[in-house]
Amino acid sequence: MLARPERFFEDRFGLTPSTMERLLGSTLARRVDHADLYLEYRVSEELMLEEGAVKKAARHVSQGAGVRAQSGERTGYAHTDDLSLPNLEEAARQARAIADQAGTSGIVAVGRHGTPHDLYTLAEPPIAADLGRKIKLLGEIDALARSLDPRVRQVIASLGSEDVIVLIATPEGWTVGDVRPLTRLNVTAIVEDNGKREIGSYGGGGRVAFDFFLEEGRWRHFTSEAVRQAVVKLGAVDAPAGSLTVVLGPGWPGILLHEAVGHGLEGDFNRKRTSAFSGRVGEKVASELVTVIDDGTIQNRRGSLNVDDEGMPTARNVLIENGILRGYMQDRLNARLMGLPPTGNGRRESFAHPPMPRMTNTFMLAGQDDPGDIIRSVPRGLYAVNFGGGQVDITSGKFVFSASEAYLIEDGRITSAVKGATLIGNGPEALTRVARVGHDLQLDEGVGTCGKDGQSVPVGVGLPTIRIDGMTVGGTQV
Amino acid sequence: MIDLLTDVLDQAKRRGATAADAFVVEDQAFSAQVRLGQVDTVKHAREQHVALRVFVGHAVASASTSDLSRESLDRLVNEAVSLARITAPDDLAGLPEPSEWAGVVPDLQLSDPRGHELLPEEKIELARRGEAAALATDPRITNSEGGEFSDRHAQYTYANSGGFAGSYETSSFSLAVSPVASQNGDMQRDSWYHVTRKRERLDSPEEIGRIAAERAVRRLGARRVSTVEAPVIFDPDMAASLVRHIAGAVSGPSLYRGASFLVGKLGAKIAAAGITIVDDGTRPGALGSRPFDGEGLPVKRTVIVDEGVLSSYVLDTYSGRKLGLPSTHHAARDGSGVSVSTTNLYLAAGETKPADMIKSVKSGLYVTELIGFGVNGVTGDYSRGAVGIWIENGELTYPVEELTVAGNLLQMWNAVEAVGDDLVFRDRTSSPTLLIGRMVIAGS
Numbered sequence: 001m002l003a004r005p006e007r008f009f010e011d012r013f014g015l016t017p018s019t020m021e022r023l024l025g026s027t028l029a030r031r032v033d034h035a036d037l038y039l040e041y042r043v044s045e046e047l048m049l050e051e052g053a054v055k056k057a058a059r060h061v062s063q064g065a066g067v068r069a070q071s072g073e074r075t076g077y078a079h080t081d082d083l084s085l086p087n088l089e090e091a092a093r094q095a096r097a098i099a100d101q102a103g104t105s106g107i108v109a110v111g112r113h114g115t116p117h118d119l120y121t122l123a124e125p126p127i128a129a130d131l132g133r134k135i136k137l138l139g140e141i142d143a144l145a146r147s148l149d150p151r152v153r154q155v156i157a158s159l160g161s162e163d164v165i166v167l168i169a170t171p172e173g174w175t176v177g178d179v180r181p182l183t184r185l186n187v188t189a190i191v192e193d194n195g196k197r198e199i200g201s202y203g204g205g206g207r208v209a210f211d212f213f214l215e216e217g218r219w220r221h222f223t224s225e226a227v228r229q230a231v232v233k234l235g236a237v238d239a240p241a242g243s244l245t246v247v248l249g250p251g252w253p254g255i256l257l258h259e260a261v262g263h264g265l266e267g268d269f270n271r272k273r274t275s276a277f278s279g280r281v282g283e284k285v286a287s288e289l290v291t292v293i294d295d296g297t298i299q300n301r302r303g304s305l306n307v308d309d310e311g312m313p314t315a316r317n318v319l320i321e322n323g324i325l326r327g328y329m330q331d332r333l334n335a336r337l338m339g340l341p342p343t344g345n346g347r348r349e350s351f352a353h354p355p356m357p358r359m360t361n362t363f364m365l366a367g368q369d370d371p372g373d374i375i376r377s378v379p380r381g382l383y384a385v386n387f388g389g390g391q392v393d394i395t396s397g398k399f400v401f402s403a404s405e406a407y408l409i410e411d412g413r414i415t416s417a418v419k420g421a422t423l424i425g426n427g428p429e430a431l432t433r434v435a436r437v438g439h440d441l442q443l444d445e446g447v448g449t450c451g452k453d454g455q456s457v458p459v460g461v462g463l464p465t466i467r468i469d470g471m472t473v474g475g476t477q478v
Numbered sequence: 479m480i481d482l483l484t485d486v487l488d489q490a491k492r493r494g495a496t497a498a499d500a501f502v503v504e505d506q507a508f509s510a511q512v513r514l515g516q517v518d519t520v521k522h523a524r525e526q527h528v529a530l531r532v533f534v535g536h537a538v539a540s541a542s543t544s545d546l547s548r549e550s551l552d553r554l555v556n557e558a559v560s561l562a563r564i565t566a567p568d569d570l571a572g573l574p575e576p577s578e579w580a581g582v583v584p585d586l587q588l589s590d591p592r593g594h595e596l597l598p599e600e601k602i603e604l605a606r607r608g609e610a611a612a613l614a615t616d617p618r619i620t621n622s623e624g625g626e627f628s629d630r631h632a633q634y635t636y637a638n639s640g641g642f643a644g645s646y647e648t649s650s651f652s653l654a655v656s657p658v659a660s661q662n663g664d665m666q667r668d669s670w671y672h673v674t675r676k677r678e679r680l681d682s683p684e685e686i687g688r689i690a691a692e693r694a695v696r697r698l699g700a701r702r703v704s705t706v707e708a709p710v711i712f713d714p715d716m717a718a719s720l721v722r723h724i725a726g727a728v729s730g731p732s733l734y735r736g737a738s739f740l741v742g743k744l745g746a747k748i749a750a751a752g753i754t755i756v757d758d759g760t761r762p763g764a765l766g767s768r769p770f771d772g773e774g775l776p777v778k779r780t781v782i783v784d785e786g787v788l789s790s791y792v793l794d795t796y797s798g799r800k801l802g803l804p805s806t807h808h809a810a811r812d813g814s815g816v817s818v819s820t821t822n823l824y825l826a827a828g829e830t831k832p833a834d835m836i837k838s839v840k841s842g843l844y845v846t847e848l849i850g851f852g853v854n855g856v857t858g859d860y861s862r863g864a865v866g867i868w869i870e871n872g873e874l875t876y877p878v879e880e881l882t883v884a885g886n887l888l889q890m891w892n893a894v895e896a897v898g899d900d901l902v903f904r905d906r907t908s909s910p911t912l913l914i915g916r917m918v919i920a921g922s
Contacts, residue, residue, distance in 0.1 A: 046814055050735060053566030058540040058814040059557045061550070062527070073513070078522040081544040094522045097598070131564055154735050190736050190856065197736060199856040239861070241884065241920035242705035272513070274623055274658050274667065352523060389851035391863070395658055395667035396697075398880050400850035400863035422852035422861040422882050424920075474852065474861040474882025476918045478707055 005167045005177025009039050013083045017167075017175035023088055024169060032096065034070040034332060036170045036310060039083065040351040044162035045127055049138040050154065064351035069095040070333055077354040114313040116176060116306040119299050120207035126161040126183035129210035134159055137185075137213065141223050145189050148227045151234070153197070154190040157223075159183070161210070168311040176311040182206070182302065182458060184447060185213050187226040193234050200230030201404075204445030206302045222445075229386060229405050232417045239406065239421035239475025245378050246423065246471045247409065249385035250371070251442035254461030257292055257362050258450065259390040259399040260427045261285070265319050265327075266345075266357040266452075267334035269394050276397030276428050277325065285325045286431030289367055292320040294329055296344055296360030302446040303361035303460035310346035310355050317343045319362075320431070331357045349455035359450060363462030367437025371465035374436045376412035382473055383407045383414055384423070397427035400474075422474040430468065438465030479504070480645060483637040486530060486551055491639060493559045495532040497573050499638035499773065501811055502528045502546075509628035510598065512605040514613075518624055520598065529813040532558045536567040542813030570799040573773065578805070579642045580769065580776035587763045589647040593677030594631050601627045604653060604683050611687025612657040618698060619691050623656035623667060625683070634768075636811075642774040650765070651677045655687045659694040666700070668693035668847075673905065675763050693846070696867070700879040703868060703921040709842035710883055710917045711835055711869070714900060716845045717909035721825050723887055724755060725907070726855055728782055728790070729808075729818045730797020739858035739888055740788060748788045749891035752828055755783040757792065757808070759821030766822035766906040772809035777821060780806050786892075794818050825909040828897025832911040835896050837872040843919055844869055845883065858887035864919075881921040890914050 009015045020037050041063045048056035064081040065088055078091035138157045145155040161183040169175040186203030202225035204218060213219045248256060261277070269275035277285065286292070296314025298304050305314045310332050318326045330338070331346030334357055347358035375383060383406060390401030402422045407414045443462035450459040483500045490498040504526040511518045528551070529542035539561030541554050596604075609625030629651045637643035654671035670690035672681040712720060724740075732738040740748060759777030761767050770776055773795055780790050791801065794809035794816050810819035836844065845866040852861035861884040867874045885893075898911030 053568065054564070055538070055566060055568055055571075056540075056815055057561040057565045058542070059561060060541065060813050061543040061545060061553075063545055064525075072516075074517050075519040077519060079525075080523070081525050081527075091522070097520075131561075135564060154737070156735065192736065197741070197856050199737060199854070239884075241882075241918045243922055272621070272623065274621055274665070276665065352525065354519065354521070391849040391851070393667070393849065393865075395665050396700075396879060398849075398863065398865075400852070400882070402850055402852035402861065404854075419857075419859050420852060420854055420861065421884065422850050422863055424850075424863045424880055424882050426880055472880065472882065472920050472922070474863070474884045474918075474920045476861075476884045476886075478705060478918055 005165050005179060006175065008041065008165050009167050015039065015083065017169060019085065020169035020175060021173060023092060032069045032071045033336065036068050036168060038066045038309065038351055039167040040064060041165045042162060042350065043127055044160065046158065046160050047134055047138060048156065048158040049142055050156045052142050054135050054138055065091065066351040066354065067091045067095045068354055073337060075333065075354060079352045116178065116313050117297055119297065119304050119306055120181055122181055122209045124209055125163050125181040126210045127163045134210065137219060141187055141219055144220060144223045145187065145227050148224055149191065149231055151191040151193045151231065152189055152227060153192045156188040158186050170311060176307050178306045180207065183208060183210065185219065185222060187222045189226040189230045191230040191234060196234060198230045198233040200226045200228065200233065202226040202229065203447050206300050206446040207304060208300050232405060236417040236419045238477040239418040240473055240477045241475040242473065243470050244473050245381035246468045246473065247375055247378060247381060247383045248463060248466050250438065250440045250463055250465050252444040252461065253384060253387055254363055254444060254463035255387050255390050255401050256463065257364055258359060258461050259392045259401055260425060260430045261292060261320065262359045262362045263392050264394055264397060264427050265329055267328045267330040267338065268357050270328050271334045271338050275394050281325050281327060283325055284323050285428050286320050286323040287434040288323040289437045290320055290323050290431050290434050291365040292362065293317065293365065294319055294359055294362045298361055301361050301443065301460050302448065302458045305360065308344045308346045309348045312342050312344045312346060314344035314360055329357045329359060331355050347457050349457055353455045356453065358452065358457055359459050361443065361460035361462065363441065363443060364464060366439050366441035366464045369436045369438050371438040371440050374438055374465050374467050375409060375414060377436065378409045378467065379411060381409040383409050392427065398424065399427050400424045418475065424472045424474060430471065433469045434466050435469045436467040440464050479635040480637055480643045483635060483643065486555060487637060487639045489555045490530065490532050490559060493555055495534055495559055497533040497639050498531060499573060500528060500530040501634060501636040502526065503632060503634055505630065505632045507628065507630040508601065509626060510602040510605050511624045511626040512602060512609055513624035514622055515606060515610065517602055527813065528554065529811060530554055530558050531815055532562050533572060534559065534562040536569055536571050537562045537565045538571045539565055540813065540815045570796060573638055573640060574775055574795045574805060576640055579774045580644060583644045583646065583769045586767045586769055588675050588767060590649040590676045593649055593651055594629055608653050608655040608683035608687040611684040612655045612691040615688050615691035616695050618659045618661050618695050619657045620660045621658035623658065625655045625687065627653050636774055638774055644770055644774060646769050649675055651680050653680060653683055653686050655690040657691050657694045659698050661698045664698055666694055666697035668697060673765060675765060697865065697877045700877040702880050703878050703919065705920045707916055707918050709839045710914050711839065711842065711844045712912045713844065713846050714902065714909050714911055716848055717825065717912035718905065718907045719848060720912065721755060721823060721909050722907050723853055724783065725792060725820045725823055728792050730791060730793040730801060731818065732855060733791060734797055734800040737856050739856060743788050744791065746788055747786050748888060749783055749786045750894040751786045752897050753783055753786050753891060753894060754781065754826040756781050756826060757820045757823045761822050764822045764903060766820065768821060771807045772811035772816055775805060775807040775809065777807055792818050792820060822903065823907045824901060824903065825897065827899050827901035827910045829899055830896040832898045832900055835898060835911060835913050836869055836874060839869045840871060842869045843883065844874060860885050860887050860890065881919055883917050883919055885917045890917065
């Protein structure tokens, strides 16, 4: 649908790479350590079915530019949704105002830009797919969910699609563009039995075409999982309270890594020395069974990017290797100030936000153990397979993530389903208690959104089955 | 902007819409963050967007754009109307009745144009003073995530195809300070903020910085506690989070979908007798006030929980019709259509002094921060990470962390044993201190 980003902004707004470079050059050059101009055009669409009918359909267009100037540790950022040249010049002037006091930092030359990846070229981006087909799919999801169990009272199915075109210019004389498709299908089922209600949700997606949902029975899987989870929860007993051995299932429970170590390894907190992991590169922060990777280069994944939002190609970065902390995730500012190379993790929610170090797809490498053996190795514990959100206090290292589907393990066997409960731990310590790692690494289905400092970005997580010896489970059964 | 909206609505009707409404938000924002005395990030922003909802018969669709050019607005109308042709008709969809529309749009004193006149350097100075005060409060404040001043000036304009049109302006000013304390290898952050609609009412940077520092320092040396069932006191900000859970459960869309633990509870006792929860969008100068809601209906004061009894839901026109009730004038707009939101929501003050509340607890938890998303809105099951101060023999003793508090919201609200006399309208949702007789605290 949309060709090269350079052509797009030229045709629509008369902004060519050379105009952009001139703008940065004339307004910002030589006065600052770094400056960039980020153009963005975003089209998104939402469809929602409830009570058996598609009642909500919405389409949004947003466009704008962000201009950034950095001098030493200072960042000036101005954004505007008016892409006319005079307006961009005014934004650049405002961004520069802050950086006007001469920069004092030691500049680390950013020499390697590399080549952008090609991770999600699609014959037809999801937003361009026929609306009739999308609406038909939502209707089929509703019918399937209701046919799976008579206790299903409500089905909410939503399909979101977007296409984001970005063009990034830096005064180093290069301009890089990216066209980023993204889609997500989500199914929620509410079940009722004898006046008791429960809810189950499941979904997936990625930087993929609409047909992704029709392939390999994915929409059926999402639907049946939502219903199954809701029904399981109807019969759940109170969750235990206190310290327990916890087995996490593969895939989405990888949110553990995102909260326990991921945020704490973002460069900004470490440059400021406000992270519980500050100054700990080379130290043991996890069991030797644990290797954690952040990889923005996986084909078609929700958290992947051809280039980050500062124009750097994304990379596969080893965060923790056999238990040893290897490095942080960086954007250009924090890399420069720490004297380290950028890692392709500079991301932003939109043109309205300055970039900062963020995760892409964060996962633990597979180990040797059979998942069944891991469960059999636990005399009493919790087996948690699905989670809602999580959160972390970067400075103290304390993190939580909330199980939405979990079971008791008794004498090595999975027994009763338990109600949702929050698990809490200490980031630098929790992974030292990983005692078993399964051979069944899975990435999540493609639903994650990470919030930091008011900015949301799509991310992925992944995990094999693992056993953690001692986590606090926030149930109500003392 | 009313003219622009009127044009858009006229055009929607020409393209086949039977009714429509639209709004524009124009926004100017500035923020300055100072860290360790140096300017860290300064942001300027200008934004605007227009959102349109159209009805074609009883089918509805929405579209929004940040490009207000004529071509773009033409596209907006076309997209909304063509989307409405593919959505399912719903007999209850439609604009509110004209008799319900706001008459005179009251001036709720939500704007402070002169407050925005400060120079960027002066705004930076406010942020710097806030952080400096935190750093000077205690030698254990050794680092900082910074001090940040921000202000925002916005204009909201709404019109519908029946002829209602209204507009209002808002201002907001905020100052936040986030210091980091450390001692013996233990590192703790906390923060304090103040936000107002009139700049002159903003607390002094020195006071905000000092409170932020005291909050960070009091977390140093935090311990864990053993798993126990005990009384829990929620400080005012944390108690306000419990009030927000009630607001979520009484919102029309949650109720008609059956996704709320308060389905069918209108008129029933859902909380202890001392609990009264009010939403009042008419408070002059308050953060949550607005002269009319997202469908042009006048805001009012709504008692949601009256002495423990659920007395009103929170509804827009559509969710009201679904439930057979009138709108409570709580429609909120985003680009995707209409949702509901509260305005100034608060738990009415009780009579207990917080100090007496603490004295009444032999052994229990005083909660100062909650993290995570462990709340099931359908069942009311509640389990969140907590930070706080342990109470022994009626005294706040030592800080605690890495623990959870769990229960069920319905049981928790019924187990409230005391409501503080310390209600302050600090934010859109406010509460006094709250004592819940028994919750499960999980720790080591």
